[in-house]
Amino acid sequence: MFERLTERLEQVFKRLRGYGKLKEHHIDEALRQIRVVLLEADVNFKVVKEFIAKVKEKSLGERVLESFTPTQQVVKIVRDELIELLGGEKSDLIFSSKAPSILMLVGLQGSGKTTTAGKLGKWLRKRNHSPLLVSTDVHRPAAQEQLKVVAEESGLPVFSDNSSSPLKVCFNSVKIAKREGYDVVVVDTAGRMHVNKELMDELSILKKEIQPTEVLFVADAMTGQDAVRSAKVFNESLDLTGIILTKLDGDARGGAALSIKSVTEKPIKFIGVGERYDDLEPFYPERIVSRILGMGDxxxxxxxxxxxxxxxxxxxxxxxxxxxxxxxxxxxxxxxxxxxxxxxxxxxxxxxxxxxxxxxxxxxxxxxxxxxxxxxxxxxxxxxxxxxxxxxxxxxxxxxxxxxxxxxxxxxxxxxxxxxxxxxxxxxxxxxxxxxxxxxxxxxxxx
Amino acid sequence: MKLQPQEDRKRFQRLRRGLLKTQQSLTLPLERLFKGKRAFQEAALEQLEEILIEADVGVATTREIIDSLQEKINKEPSLSGSALKEHVKDHILSLLQVGREAATQLPSDALQVVLVVGVNGSGKTTTIAKMAYQLKEEGKKALLCAADTFRAAAIEQLEIWAERVGVGVVKGKSGSDPAAVVFDAIRAAIARGMDFLIIDTAGRLHTKRNLMNELEKIRRIIGREVTGAPQEVLLVLDAMTGQNGISQAEEFLKFSGVTGVVLAKLDGTAKGGVAVAIARSFGLPIKYVGVGEGLDDLLEFSPPEFVEALFSSNEELISCPD
CATH class of the missing domain: 1.10.260.30 (Signal recognition particle, SRP54 subunit, M-domain)
Incomplete structure (x- = not known):
């Protein structure tokens, strides 16, 4: 995760340290390199532009050059700004005071919603919640079946109803949750393109009707520049409460994380880091930045x-x-x-x-x-x-x-x-x- | 494998519809850039760079295009805007042409085995369904093989598609050895006198060594059973994929001998620019594009059409709502 980003940034800073006396043009050069590094990591170019501008302003503003350790100062500024970009503090899941809390997972096709539903359920179970999984995906072949298998494999209860509409399935699952004492309902929705107005409308109606506690946007970490566009549309039509980033166990450079957070202003709450149902971690911006900057976690x-x-x-x-x-x-x-x-x-x-x-x-x-x-x-x-x-x-x-x-x-x-x-x-x-x-x-x- | 070209007009329209979003974000700013400016200043080049980067073309490929444009300007400072536009267009086109001449001419009597690979969620199964549909429309006999024994309900998903299309599917038990399923499927395909066997594999991140080795094994078994097979190994790439697509292509190429790329989900706002970088880096041709959820929404990829659609400024397209 983030390895290449880390490697590249280390190179930039190493070169910066090589200069006996740090001059403004050295910083400029380093920033140009950081820009390329971030772009290659799929951070949206507008986000990169703002980021570079901010780091530059601070690097020149805090009298960095006159300090004893200018390179350290620059690294620190980059670090702080990255943390800022990733949302600063860790953000926890919100639960409703009146059970059941409803967590709704939304996203594009293939982003990993169903697997994440299983992981989230398992995570909740470990923290003494009693989750019920439900799939409202009546579009994709075998989607309901998939969630059933996921639930079985992770030892979680699942509500399934093939015959009715997404809305009915939701209502029924909440009824069951109330009756049988489940305190969290994890709703897996059908993947859809953000340009498909009909399906997006269906989703916002669903949201209005079931009043979820959390609306979580599940996003693939390998997404490129377009991440901002889909995240923005989902946020505009659903007013997301958070983001879950999946498939971070590959060699994706994870730039999407920075872009999505920045464009939606919504916190990243979890990251998926592997294929087992235990491989879901709460997202700590500070720790991730340490990882990105090669300081370890x-x-x-x-x-x-x-x-x-x-x-x-x-x-x-x-x-x-x-x-x-x-x-x-x-x-x-x-x-x-x-x-x-x-x-x-x-x-x-x-x-x-x-x-x-x-x-x-x-x-x-x-x-x-x-x-x-x-x-x-x-x-x-x-x-x-x-x-x-x-x-x-x-x-x-x-x-x-x-x-x-x-x-x-x-x-x-x-x-x-x-x-x-x-x-x-x-x-x-x-x-x-x-x-x-x-x-x-x-x-x-x-x- | 060769899918019959559909009726040209219909197909071009569909591709353009799929690329409509690409048009709005790539063509329009370009249009503005090229119109009315005689000499390109640094700022203009920078803007062009951003446009290409935003299309996921990637820093290195973008740099190459920009440098070549800069060179062109230096040589012929009086070139008109439209000439420069042609230059960029030709450049992208030439990058996309790489590796296409080498397209395999398949001997028609042997069983054609198409192995479909890719990372999780890229759109393999849906792509296979669309392929099977088109082959069936052409009167070819196709059999599917559900070798994704890992992901929950993957087999069921392919089965439902197969039923809709009306083709057979060979499957194993969930959790069984995918290579064994592939073996069975090949035997069945030969016994039933099939023209095509399309194999669905489990999505895997290209960094998982064990899973990639499994692909190598599957490939070996196919080659042992049918000489010269698999004739096609298609890497299905989500059009939304960023620069990670390059490393996906590199790894899948290494382990499964990818022969071409399918760019799926091109009907969103993503531009699939990483395919240009992949063509440039590995000479891998893009063979098909997925532009919708319908069974007939798989189109043969044609670089001229792709670039043309990318750059054509069509009133009807521009006025289309986002």
Whole structure:
């Protein structure tokens, strides 16, 4: 997520740091580059224009050039403006004081509404709500069926009624929710083009009649310049309350996030970051900007770990991470946990400076791989597990034979372990920084 | 695969209707830009740059077009506005022509296998339904294969379409191995003497290595069962896609040997400009465009028509409501 954007911005700032004395034309040049970076990330060109103008005004206005650390100042301005652009504070879901709350999902075809309905339901369930899913999509073949399967897979109740109109389906589902004590109804609507007036009217009538607590615009993160236009029309006809951005687990540069927020002035409430029903995260502008700027997102990382690992284990791990006595045994148990936390590449992207890890051989862990890795580690002696540096060529051969794998695989595992140890070291530096010693932000000292 | 061209006039109108929104946002400012200005100043070029960027053509491709225009101006400062307009038009046209000459001439007796790939929600299944419909209209025998065993109710969706169109569909169980379904479908298509087999695959983000490897496997099996197949591997791209489309094309090309692009959902306000960048970067031709929800809303892509429709200033089109 945002990797390329991060990479490119790092390059711009690195060059900026290279100048002995920062002059105005250096800033101009950097801003020109930032402009290209943002445009290539699909941020709408009008939004980019305003953004650049603001950063420029502040960079020249705050006597940045005379300060001791002009580049830091510029980075800080870019960071602040990005956060501002993404909405500043985190914005929570709103619930109605009178149950059930109705959350209505709207958007273009293929933006990911139905999958998001399942994810949202699961998210609500985890927070002690009792959600009911309902689909009003009577247009697309098998849409109702899809939501049914989604509900089944994520263990949620679903109301289905193929025969009637979207409005009737909604009313009936609310009736059922009241009768059976569901406190949230998640309404999945049919995807539609914003230029289709008939369908947009249908949606605004639906909204008027059912009075939803939230009207959430589900948008594909890969959308280009047109994102502003569709978001604007949806907002104008439905007065959205928030945005959910989907498919951020690809390599989309996510510029749509900045554009949509900026044109609708509505908060981004959630982001979809994977294919599992757990892969929905609340949106924290500040954390995302840290990610974009390559400063990592340690807070999200910690939360993810806490959700997947139990408290006691977490403490033990923290201890080990702190005194860097992380062994292959811990690595093995970590790999098991990672299955619960999500794909390793996703976890690692939260680390500061993670773009620099690109090109490293990171394991895309799946069940079969995990079994092989376990077999390799099980074939080591205890001594080897506690101190991997003693594993020489002949030991490797023995381990490979014992685990039914190859020396290459053993090598690969050891390499990955060494990388993990390195990452842990980096994480330690950061958490020390958080205790007020020094924040080793990658931009500031050029590491 | 070759879809019969429809009646020319009807088709041109439909394409234009689909591109109407493109016209309003791309052509009109261009029109203003080209009319009444003899020499282009920096500001005018910048404006043109913005117009192209807003059409999702992308920074690099836009830069190339602008640079070439600048060069033209330097060489012949007295060129008229309309000549410059022709220059931009020709430039985009030449970018779109890339890779089209190499269009595969299919030997007609073998089973034609069309593999359809793309990211989640790009419009694969609907595109397949439209293709099947057109083939049927042409009197060809087509069979569909529901190899999306991953997404909830994907198989049912294709089944409903197949029923509407009146073609058969081979499916596996939800969650089963898609490659096995493809294998069954090929055997069935041959046994039933089909002309075409169109395979629907699960939407996948191009960054998911495992899923991309799965495509490679499917492709291998097709090639093993039918020599020279798949004759077409079509990447379905949502016209709304921004610069990410380039990386989608790159990855799908690598893993599934894409032979062409289908630009879906061109009936919105999105301009699909990224297709120009894809043609430029990978020489991948755009083969079809989806311009609506009807079964006959899949058109063969024609660069001259596309560019012509992009630039023609037609009163009737201009007065159309947004």
């Amino acid at each position: 340690v807070l999200s990382l910690i939360e993810k770990a806490e959700a997947a690992i139990d408290r006691k284990e977490a403490q033990e791990l923290e201890e080990k991470i702190r005194n860097e006595s992380f062994t292959l045994e811990d690595f093995q148990s970590q790999l098991r946990h990672i299955g619960k936390m999500g794909p390793l590449s996703q976890i690692l992207s939260l680390f500061p400076g993670s773009t620099k890890l690109k090109g490293m051989d990171l394991p895309d862990v799946n069940e079969a791989d995990l079994k092989r890795i376990e077999a390799i580690i099980n074939s080591m002696t205890r001594e080897e597990r506690l101190n991997h540096t003693i594993i020489n060529g002949s030991r490797r051969k023995r381990i490979a034979r014992g685990s039914g794998t190859s020396v290459q695989e053993v090598n690969r595992l050891l390499r990955q372990f060494a990388q993990t140890k390195r990452m842990i070291k980096q994480l330690n530096l950061i958490s020390q920084g958080r205790r007020g010693i020094k924040l080793p932000l990658p931009f500031f000292n050029g590491n």
